[in-house]
Amino acid sequence: MADPLRKIPLEIEVTEIEVTPLPPALPGTPPATDEAKARSLERGSDDLSNRARSVGATLGSTVSKISDSARSGLNTVADRSKEARAKAADVAARTRDRAEDLVLEAGRRAQDVREEAFVRVQKLRRQSREFAQERPLESIVVIAGAAFVFGLAMRIWRNTRD
Numbered sequence: 001m002a003d004p005l006r007k008i009p010l011e012i013e014v015t016e017i018e019v020t021p022l023p024p025a026l027p028g029t030p031p032a033t034d035e036a037k038a039r040s041l042e043r044g045s046d047d048l049s050n051r052a053r054s055v056g057a058t059l060g061s062t063v064s065k066i067s068d069s070a071r072s073g074l075n076t077v078a079d080r081s082k083e084a085r086a087k088a089a090d091v092a093a094r095t096r097d098r099a100e101d102l103v104l105e106a107g108r109r110a111q112d113v114r115e116e117a118f119v120r121v122q123k124l125r126r127q128s129r130e131f132a133q134e135r136p137l138e139s140i141v142v143i144a145g146a147a148f149v150f151g152l153a154m155r156i157w158r159n160t161r162d
Contacts, residue, residue: 132139
């Protein structure tokens, strides 16, 4: 029988990326300048882009794995389908050949039985003619006896039906 297909997990979890705001200036520290703010924003955006690339690469590899698994499963199903089709065609051809052989054999046997019956009928006719020519009186007695037995059987059968 066919092996069951493997279940492929199709759930992909994408976690949200949290962007943490920059901490406010601590008391006693000088206020941040525009350059410092720009550098920290730049650093944060680099960090975000690195995270985005990482998530994109992970997502891409997951999609690739799913795609490869799906192709593999479809190829397996197609191969098994071809094998099953070939086996069914082979069984059908063997069955058809066997049926043709049986029909031919039955025809030969029926012809043999017909020929044998014809030969026996011809032999019985010849023997009955010879018997009637050699012993005519006995032939008449045999025919009369057979008619009497047949008539008696018919009478009994009719009485049992009523």
